[in-house]
Amino acid sequence: MDGILPVWKPKGWTSHDCVMKVRKILHTRKVGHTGTLDPDVEGVLPLCIGRATKIVPFLTDTVKVYEAVVTLGYATDTEDSSGEVVETLEVSEPFDEKAVREILHSFQGKIKQIPPMYSAVKVKGKKLYEYAREGKIVERPVREVYIHNIEKLDSIRYEDGKASFPFQVICSKGTYIRTLCVDIGRELGYPAHMSFLERTRTGDISKEDCFSLEEIQKLADDEAYDKLLLPLVRGLNHLDAWQVDEETRVRIKHGQVLPSPSQTFTSDVFCVKFQDEVLAIYQFHPEKQGKVKPVRVL
Structure with missing residues (x-):
């Protein structure tokens, strides 16, 4: 199977x-x-x-797609709605919808994030949430992630001194949407947290x-x-594909180093196919110019 x-x-x-x-x-x-x-x-x-x-x-x-809701007015220690409230500030005036869209778009491209304390990122061999449960705050590594697109999905709702709105984000692996919500709130001048999240595509x-x-x-x-x-x-549809003949298929099944294909690829790593069958994942050889080597033979 x-x-x-x-x-x-x-x-x-x-x-x-x-x-x-x-x-x-x-x-x-x-x-x-x-x-x-x-x-x-x-x-x-x-x-x-x-x-x-x-x-x-x-x-x-691969790229991930999420639908989330950011709530402004209070922040939590976990950066989502399950945590303890650590900061509050009542939303007293409505936001300008155009300004909010512009702030969201400012996050597109390469951005830096600090992983939340309640996460599985390891520091000195120990997961951050383990430190958090012990009441310890440790220095966390700054990570670079990529936001391909971010869009507000509906108008802003106001209730009991809080404001919230849904958005969709297309992003690289390793992106913390909780942290993104906190950062969006900071740009809008309010403590914030993620109140809903759903991953709709991988x-x-x-x-x-x-x-x-x-x-x-x-x-x-x-x-x-x-x-x-x-x-x-x-x-593997996100990888370029190299279609090979029967003779090359046999060589690939044996995991052989091969001459580089004549076609151009967008990445050093690509999948190899014979008709509709995926045979392997190959990469350009790091030491032998004009050669490719197997990464995984399937």
Whole structure:
């Protein structure tokens, strides 16, 4: 059983919970997830099954799409609505909608983020949330992420001294939407937090592709695995493709170093195909000019 299982992760479940559940349903240990989602967040969680576990790092490295709500008026220690309130400031006047859109657009491109204390980023071999639970604040590494696009989805709502609005963001892996919400609030002059988040796309896999855990159980009971699993290529569509002939296919299956293809690629890493079958992921050889070498043979 090989392929990508597009799971719709429910609220209250960790990504690891979903992996464990799918292992039981499909009766296999070879299950890997492609980027964690916080327990309070629902959304697209592609799981790689069997041979597809070889492409986990490449599917994890894809663009993500989120829909979120930022609430202004108070901030929390976790940067979302589950945490303790650490700062408040009543929103007394309405915002200019055009100015808000301009501030959102100012976040497009390469930006720097400091990961929240309640996150799984490791500092000196220990996860930040472990320090946070001990009441310790440690210096956190600044990370660069990329915002491809960010748009407000609806008008601003005002209630009880707070303001909130939904937005969509298309971003690189490693982007903390909680931190983005806090930074948006700072630019608007108010403490803020993320009050809602949903991941609607990972790479080429969208919300519409996904199955709930209940649907996965039912289809597995019916042994309808062909309906559950997406082909490996769906996790690699963001990479350039090199189409090869039968003779080269055999050499690739043996993991051989090959002459560089004549076509131009947008990245040093690309997938290799024979007809519709994905054979491997190759890269330009770092030491042998004019050669390419395998990264993963599938």
